[in-house]
Amino acid sequence: MNVNFVLILDIIVILNTALAFVTVFREKRDIAATWAWMLVLVLLPVVGFIAYAFIGRKLPKNRMFRLQRQVAVQLNERLDQQREQLGTEIMPADKISHSVINMVNMFMETDQAFLARKNRVRIFTNGHDLFHTMMEDIEGAKSSIHIEFYTFYNDQIGNDILDLLVKKAAEGVEVRVIYDPWGSMGTWKRFFKPLMDVGGHVEPFLGVRSAVIDFRLNFRDHRKIVTVDGKVGYVGGFNIGDQYLGRKKKFGNWRDTHLRIVGSAVFSLQARFMLDWNATDRDHPFVDDRIDSRYFPITKVKGTTSLQIVSSGPDSDLQQIKMGYMRLIQTAEKSLWIQTPYLIPDDSVLDSLRIAAMAGIDVRIMIPDKPDHAFVYRATQYYARQLADDGVKIYYYHDGFIHAKTMVIDGKISSVGSANMDYRSFKLNFEINAFIYDEQIAQQLTAIYETDIRNSELITPEMFDQQSAYLKFKQTASRLLSPIL
Known part of the structure; x- marks a missing residue:
């Protein structure tokens, strides 16, 4: 009887693994999301496939x-x-500042986003x-x-x-x-x-x-x-x-x-x-x-x-808004201030932020001090902890819930819109942002950020280190699912 049970269990595992491979690899997706889904489907038989039905399938062509x-x-x-x-x-x-000509041209090329003055x-x-x-x-x-x-x-x-x-x-x-x-x-x-x-x-x-x-x-x-x-x-x-x-x-x-x-x-x-x-x-x-x-x-x-309205979504592989974020990060010479409720960057954005911080640029990221989605928030904390170790200043906003999606570069260029700093906004959702080439607007956003800092707490690497082992485990486990959150 025990032998039969083990045999049946082995067959189920083999079939589940085979079906997981067929399900995940039959659609084109980036390698991180592919292996994240393999992890879910293999380790969570049946439940994993139910989750895939909700959040794994691609948009019909x-x-x-x-x-x-x-x-x-x-x-x-x-x-x-x-x-x-x-x-x-x-x-x-x-006719605009040389430092952003390439970005303006990029948006014109990838999203037909003309420069409105x-x-x-x-x-x-x-x-x-x-x-x-x-x-x-x-x-x-x-x-x-x-x-x-x-x-x-x-x-x-x-x-x-x-x-x-x-x-x-x-x-x-x-x-x-x-x-x-x-x-x-x-x-x-x-x-x-x-x-x-x-x-x-x-x-x-x-x-x-x-x-x-x-x-x-x-x-x-x-x-x-x-x-x-x-x-x-x-x-x-x-x-x-x-x-x-x-x-x-x-x-x-x-x-x-x-x-x-x-x-x-x-x-x-x-x-x-x-x-x-x-x-x-x-x-x-x-x-x-x-x-x-x-x-x-x-x-x-x-x-x-002067500004450009830029949209992106799964109807294009270009990830126009993410490209804009990366271009802004690369443009920064002195300061890079970000507000986002969800901080789950892919490797390219993560590396750009790290490079900026290690180059001596004042990189600040403000996130909520409370979750609205449990897994997403724990993954956000994980990446916040990693970036803090690299010299990024991480602020927890305490006066309610911060949902703003803003970026201000050197007090000169800015972005405001619907796109968060996460996989979902980069690849899975239909988003729209304004990329603004106006120092006056950037200064207003800078002043707003400084006001928000007074309602926030700077979380140092030492403070992250003092978090409980259980909380760190939840953050790490959530991070494994970050490509599909």
């Missing part, structure tokens, strides 16, 4: 290609017209101020309101914004909303029925109606985009939900960073929304003859900010 097609050609033609009509508002790359940019770090201003802009909309968020919760602020959208749609304004069903867990499409009843259009990203029937945890729409009349745009880290206003006891004060943009950079936000919409909704797409000045109006703005 036909869906990926659909993100590239639709009205992309027409949008590019339209944006070319904007460049010509705006003249000096859209300047060639050789003379924008007005306002920074928000408080949800109450952000949503008040955003709702004022929505209230004043005359033509179109386009909204795309990872999270759109059915709570107080979610209902407040929905009621306003219903009002504007009833007035004849075009209202379109994209939300991610996983990020908006608990918000069903019937929540948006009042908006759809008055002519608004609402779709879950890529047309998946519910998180319950969408088994993929990966390939989420993590972007946060709002455009109003094609003239005003928003991008950053905030989502729509009460927790982003500090109303959830678990997180307390919510510290995030978001931008309000007026100027030609809004064209890129509008174009990104339109591409995402057409990849999501086949019934009410943007079509060639409707891509007109109504969506891309010419606006003369007396702003001072």
